Amino acid sequence: MRRWTTVVVLTFAGSTLYAVPASGAATAGDPVAAIQRQLVDGRGVRITQYRTFNSGPASGWERFKPVKGVVGFGDGKVVATDLWDYQVGEAGVRDICIGDRAWEYDPKHKSLPSGKKWVTFKWPCQLRLETGYLRLDRPAVLAAVLATTTTTKASGTYDGSPTTLHEGSITFRQLWNVRPDLRGGSLKDEHGEWRIDWRLWTGKDGLVRRAWSRWREPAGDEWKGVTDGQEWFGYIEDVRYSDWGMKLTVEPPPAAQVIANDKVRR
Template sequence: MRRMIATLTGAAAAALIVPALVAAAPASARTAPADPVSALKSQFTAHRGVKLDEQGKLIGEGKNDRVILSRRAGVLEFGRKGVVASDLTSTFRLPSADRELAEEFKNLFAPTRVITVKGFSYTSGAFYGDALPEGKKWVRTRAGLVSPGSPAQQMVNPLEPATLKAVLARTISKRPGGTWDGTRTVVHSGMITLGELYKVSPTVRALLGAKPSAKSAILPVNWQLYIGSDQLVRRAVSSWTQSMRGLTSLDLTYLNDSRYSGWGAKSAIKAPPASQVADIDELDFEAGGEDPFARLLTTEN
């Protein structure tokens, strides 16, 4: 169980919900930088941020086809070099789960909130159940880049300048993308390999945990970035497929659609009250356990 908890409480990678956001002048009202990377860096100001609304889908194709849907929403707060804090709420569900399976995993499907600030992540949700000490509501862990328990995070993180630059350099096509967050956008589409992303993206390195094998490094990650007239990203879509045959007899396809809005909003994310916080070592877990997402994908329908 401790291994599973470490996976699910790993620290928030881009984290969210709606703390105290104060409306700021829309980024589109200011002079647009010359390119998306410069536009992104211009947003790196203390106590400013961007709202995120992300939907993910993990599709297991094999003996027992199943889909897990995820959603997280909130705000990311910037510092001088990028995202430094976040407040995230995430939920998971099955499109058509039977009652017995839904009941077995009810705590996994309950909303989970993660606040990440000053090097620590604080997680609150039904998953911990009775493991928390009396009077405690939050579990504290060292902060990282991976969102707890999310099976289909955004592989193309447009809030990392190096990642944004590398991805846009592989643009294959451009077309009008409609209006997002009050601004007209242009869709940049292309493909980048998993190995190339691993080299430039801290988020991908945290998600994978280790350098991809030669076979995995060439896996294509298809992407679309919707970029506004102010050169800021309003939407990022990515998808890739990984074969798990030989381990779980599955091909896993990861789909992610992330929406960014309210660029430049004021943000002041704070840690929960210390009296409500417990460290991971204080939790009372039984030994054993396994990854619940693997269980969901391999359980008989």
């Protein structure tokens, strides 16, 4: 599954930004329909993601530095992402993902040839809107999550919008029904009743302004002993969404500034 201490997650993209409202912005309060109406060519959303990780009683919960960036849409899906991950490297790294190609900029990289700023490589880009495993861009997944709502109440203001808090809990088994791709790895059938606690803050237009989830996963055989007897890793993701419908042009870095990863001197 995932370990934030060893994996760099590439999730966002877009390099030229213009904050212009989308002409087809949703007016209904249904989050599933509202988000689907946003997934059109040339539009996107700005995100700030906070991650907290628990590797056992010795370390407890550790909050990582944030990830900030934008997500670009098109043809009913996420098509590209651009982020700064401030947990990685001395000063953070910026990653652009388009399709299965990634470009990374590390301002502290010391071994690139003169004029080269970006390293490119193939990468299974995670082109999605999600908190934890809760996909906001997949109608069936978001609908299944909302079906487990236990609390709905007025809440705070995010991105200038008063919000409604929806709160609940979904099991991995319920999630597997709409996301069969999550089966396997360290999560076995015996973990099907393990729960993901979640919270969504939505505006009057139905758009999610904040998404929070907390869950645990078994450590697996390869990490036995790392958790100090706990036998599981804990995760919390807290993502803020703003500027829904912003005009977004997604482009790779200038070719003259790019070098292939396999040509970088180590």
